[in-house]
Amino acid sequence: MIKTENKTYTPPPxxxxxxxxxxxxxxxxxxxVISSPSICADxxxxxxxxxxMGVRISASPGKLTIKGVGLRGLIKPSGPLNSGESGTAMRxxxxxxxxxxxxxxxxxxxxxxxxxxxxxxxxxAAMGAKISSSGGRAPLSIRGSGLxxxxxxxxxxxxxxxxxxxxxxxxxxxxxxxxxxxxxxxxTERLLKHLGARISxxxxxxxxxxxxxxxxxxxxxxxxxxxxxxIVAACLLPGFKLTIKGVGLNPGRTGLISALKAMxxxxxxxxxxxxxxxxxxxxxxxxxxxxxxxxxxxxxSMIDExxxxxxxxxxxxxxxxxxxxxxxxxxxSNRLKTTLELxxxxxxxxxxxxxxxxxxxxxxxxxxxxxxxxNDHRVAMAAAVAxxxxxxxxxxxxxxxxxxxxxxxxxxFKKIFCKKTGG
Ligand code: S3P
Numbered sequence: 001m002i003k004t005e006n007k008t009y010t011p012p013p014x015x016x017x018x019x020x021x022x023x024x025x026x027x028x029x030x031x032x033v034i035s036s037p038s039i040c041a042d043x044x045x046x047x048x049x050x051x052x053m054g055v056r057i058s059a060s061p062g063k064l065t066i067k068g069v070g071l072r073g074l075i076k077p078s079g080p081l082n083s084g085e086s087g088t089a090m091r092x093x094x095x096x097x098x099x100x101x102x103x104x105x106x107x108x109x110x111x112x113x114x115x116x117x118x119x120x121x122x123x124x125a126a127m128g129a130k131i132s133s134s135g136g137r138a139p140l141s142i143r144g145s146g147l148x149x150x151x152x153x154x155x156x157x158x159x160x161x162x163x164x165x166x167x168x169x170x171x172x173x174x175x176x177x178x179x180x181x182x183x184x185x186x187x188t189e190r191l192l193k194h195l196g197a198r199i200s201x202x203x204x205x206x207x208x209x210x211x212x213x214x215x216x217x218x219x220x221x222x223x224x225x226x227x228x229x230x231i232v233a234a235c236l237l238p239g240f241k242l243t244i245k246g247v248g249l250n251p252g253r254t255g256l257i258s259a260l261k262a263m264x265x266x267x268x269x270x271x272x273x274x275x276x277x278x279x280x281x282x283x284x285x286x287x288x289x290x291x292x293x294x295x296x297x298x299x300x301s302m303i304d305e306x307x308x309x310x311x312x313x314x315x316x317x318x319x320x321x322x323x324x325x326x327x328x329x330x331x332x333s334n335r336l337k338t339t340l341e342l343x344x345x346x347x348x349x350x351x352x353x354x355x356x357x358x359x360x361x362x363x364x365x366x367x368x369x370x371x372x373x374x375n376d377h378r379v380a381m382a383a384a385v386a387x388x389x390x391x392x393x394x395x396x397x398x399x400x401x402x403x404x405x406x407x408x409x410x411x412x413f414k415k416i417f418c419k420k421t422g423g
């Protein structure tokens with residue numbers, strides 16, 4: 001049952017930033033303390049790969065200490081490096097490994113073995129990297145080689161690809177420039193600057209000169225993607241007020257908040273003091289929504305939140321059209337397809353147009369059928385939100401996939417939105 005009182009929620013630390021903090025601290029000179037790191041299956045995979053290359057990472061409550069080995073201090077791993085099911089781990093590590101003097105193999109499991117890797121292997125090859133793959137998929141075999149700074153025009157709007165190139169560029173001879181097609185999250189750029197890299201940016205352009213990094217402590221804000229199901233649920237529950245504390249507000253990640261506001265949601269953002277990554281509190285009030293049109297250039301800032309936005313749109317007063325959704329096909333599941341499957345299960349209608357997702361408004365979530373998660377944490381979380389609003393209960397099949405990014409998701413969600421936990 002839904003409570004309609006004021007609630008306060010603190011999201012877990014940001015996964016995307018933690019991957020980058022681990023990798024960059026590993027090749028910096030000196031010790032870095034990462035405070036409030038994300039602890040989940042994906043970031044554990046990144047840590048394990050770095051440890052296998054001789055990096056010492058020690059954990060204490062709310063902290064990780066990384067003994068940086070410097071750019072040239074990694075050692076050849078004794079076997080394949082396993083990225084688990086993390087696309088960010090695999091793509092960023094591919095960039096790091098491309099610049100090493102030793103050979104390595106990067107592998108993974110489950111859906112990661114089906115996800116496209118040519119998008120990183122090709123630009124890295126243009127810098128001189130020797131990467132062979134299995135038809136553009138993992139495992140990736142990376143031969144140690146010298147890299148040359150190159151100018152890149154990114155074909156896909158992907159922060160993972162951009163970050164892989166930046167990591168390789170640290171090792172290249174001469175500067176590297178990148179022009180993005182659409183603006184994406186800039187966590188890597190911010191951290192590189194923080195650790196003393198010679199990087200400059202303007203608009204869609206980036207320029208990095210190779211060089212060493214100097215260790216400096218890193219504080220990770222709350223994960224806005226983890227908070228997203230809470231934001232959407234609170235938005236859709238009349239009379240609800242949810243205060244979200246200490247959440248990351250990187251402009252490359254706040255698209256969901258902008259979209260919901262454009263739909264008429266009552267959301268107040270209270271930015272905190274300036275920091276490496278912007279962060280603050282977000283207050284969400286339950287309210288009615290109207291449909292919205294989302295442009296392709298807005299999509300990267302809400303890429304992981306689109307199933308939730310689609311769900312919110314189904315109950316809005318008019319139609320919603322989200323354009324530029326093609327990248328959804330390459331997530332933990334084909335998220336365009338699996339969002340439509342989830343909709344079907346819930347008794348909702350949505351259709352795909354040319355690179356767009358069209359959601360009719362004024363629909364009611366019927367529920368009553370078990371919802372498949374397709375081993376995709378974001379689909380599982382959208383199903384949980386749907387379950388709160390559905391006329392009949394929604395049983396979630398395979399809820400354990402939330403361990404990928406947010407192991408305590410269901411506990412936290414029940415605490416905020418259900419009268420009894422464990423019920
Ligand atoms: C991420 C970037 C996005 C996002 C993923 C995390 C990152 O992927 O979907 O969950 O940490 O850089 P793409 O870069 O492939 O769009």
